[in-house]
Amino acid sequence: MSITRRSLAGLIGAAAVLPGAAWAQQDPVLEAVRSTLYGSxxxxxxxxxxLIQRGNPDVVPSLITGMRYGQRRRDEIAxxxxxxxxxxxxxxxxxxxxxxxxxxxxxxxxxxxPFKREVLLGIDTNFDDFxxxxxxxxxKMKIRLEEISWGGVVKDGIPSLDNPKLIPASRADYLKDDDLVFGVSINGDKRAYPLRIMGWHEMFNDVIGGVPVALAYCTLCGSGILFETQVAGRRKPLVFGSSGxxxxxxxxxxxxxTHSLWNQYTGKPVVGSLVNSGIELKQRPLVITTWASWKTSHTDTRVLSLKTGHRRNYGSGVVYQEYFASPELMFPxxxxxxxxxxxxxxxxVRQFGAARAWPLDAFNxxxxxxxxxxxxxxxxxxxxxxxxxxAYERQSHRFTAADGGLVDETGRKWTLTEEALIGxxxxxxxxxxGHISYWFAWDNYLGDAASVYRG
Structure with a gap:
């Protein structure tokens, strides 16, 4: 069946003699777009x-939703x-x-x-929380409803790790030296969170060095960002999960x-009761590096245990293996x-009222x-x-690499720690x-308001 190539006049005539059709009972536009999934x-x-006779493209966002979930009518919807x-x-x-x-x-x-709510709540009724x-x-929103897409899992389908079990480095025999970890040190409390584990959970809520924090790891955009979760004016730290x-x-x-939705990349609420609260989560430094490098320079570090309370294959290179190896994106x-x-x-880096990105290959x-x-x-x-x-503030100094360390313009050697450079x-x-990210995420969220290092 081809809506536009068959006799349009005939179909219009048929519709005219059926004023009681389901799609015309309430809001005729709503019932028309509902018919893509629920109509005879x-x-x-x-x-x-x-919709053709009405002639307004304002229904296209709904039809895109209908086309994604109504595969058998995809050609006609298109x-x-x-x-x-x-x-x-x-x-x-x-x-x-x-x-x-x-x-x-x-x-x-x-x-x-109402149409998008009906579709998404049909996948998981818990989506009504958001x-x-x-x-x-x-x-009322900071993002466009039509661009919110379902990621393929239900609410908490990617479960956060809340105050997860940690073990000494000496007991982490499951880790290979070249496994990547998120390394964090706050007030002398040193932690390692392997990407091979965090890829399955994408979020932890923990207290490090007395500071409540959450690591928000978006595997799709390659960014893990450490946020402080104690927000001014709120009695308890915020605890985060993955919405789906x-x-x-x-x-x-x-x-x-509050079940507000937050943009992982900016640390700001975008849907829900906190949208106009003015809250922006403060970032804390972290680094991605190899397990060998982190444990060598932080011998007293603790690291995630495999006993997370969840059954997952935490092997090296398992989670998102095909996606990480491909130049293509999974979502548009x-x-x-x-x-x-x-x-x-x-x-x-998004600090000091500005935003700037440095291509990783610049360090080659x-x-x-x-x-x-x-x-x-x-x-x-x-x-x-x-x-x-x-990254560190350097004031008026200019640094170079020498003898495996860092020296300033006078040749004095500085010590690099997770908290500061020490002269x-x-x-x-x-x-x-700051944090690592795929280029597309930086370009999409901050491209117009940010600068990029060109070497």
Whole structure:
């Protein structure tokens, strides 16, 4: 059946003699888009004719949802969208989502809210915790409802690790020397969280060195960000989980107190009661490096135990193996690839009222980069083989690598720690929080408001 190539006049006539059709009972637009998934053949045909005759592309976001979940009617839905938009994008949901992101001026019909709620709550009724109608109005959200996509799991389908069991480095015989870990040190409390474990959980809530923190790890965008979770004005630290939703291939985490959705990349609430609270989670420094490097320089470190309370294959290179090895993305997002490929790694800093990224491959030429962000002078020490980058304020100093260490412009040697660079006279230059990320995530969330180091 081809909606647009068969006799349109005949279908319109059929619809006209059936005023009691299900799609016309309440909001005719809502019932028409519902027919893509829930209507009979005749209801679907009548609904599509109604939308064509109406002629407004504001229903395309709903039809994109219908096409993703209504595979048997995909061809016909695509024809209607092409008629309404004059775009010949075929039947690929991926391509239509990119078109939708590109056309931010298109305001969806209000029926998108009840339709998308119905579809997603049909997958998991617990999604109602996040998708309350009062928070889904366009002026109440910091992101676009039409671009929120289901990531393939239910609420907490990727379970967070809350105050997980830790063991001494000497007992971590399950780890290989070249396994990557998130290394964290706060107030002398040193921890290692292996990526091969965190890839299955994408979130931990813990207290390190007396500071409540959460590691938000988005495997899809390659970024693990350590946030402080004690927020001014709130009695208890926030505790986070994974919602099951994505926005432009970035996980939307949620806090268990208000069930607001948060952008993992920015640490800001984007849907829910906290949207206009002014909260932005403070970042803490962390580093990705090899287990061999971390345990050698932090002999008193503790590390995650395999006893997480969950049954997963925590073997090296198991979790997201195909995705990490591929240059392709799993979910649709527009990205400028004129300078960098979408899954090239960058080191990202958002501090001092500014944002700047350093391509990881810049450290192939030199392990030490003297640069600046905003009005602050920085020095960055990186090792692309370990995916490790640390940033520090440098004030007026200019550093170079020498004899396996760091020296300033006068030749004095400085000591590198997780908290600061320490000079021979005891001067301390503080560490600056940053994190590794795929290029596409940086470009998509901060590209217009940020700068990129060009060497």
């Amino acid at each position: 053949t005749s209801e679907f045909e009548q609904g599509m004719v109604f 024809e209607v969208m092409q008629t309404l938009t004059y775009e010949n994008l075929g039947t690929d949901w991926f391509d239509w989502m990119l078109w939708q992101e590109k056309n931010a001026q298109l305001v969806p019909h209000p029926s998108l809210i 998708l309350r109608p009062e928070y889904l109005q366009r002026d 939703f994505l926005y432009r291939s970035n996980k939307l985490m949620f806090d268990r107190d 997002v527009l990205v400028d690839q004129s300078r960098h490929q979408q899954k090239d790694y960058v080191f990202a 030429q030199t392990r030490v980069i003297n640069d600046a962000i905003g009005n602050r002078q920085l020095v960055l020490i990186g090792n692309p083989d370990k995916r490790a980058v640390r 021979p006279d005891g001067t301390r230059l503080p560490r600056v929080a």
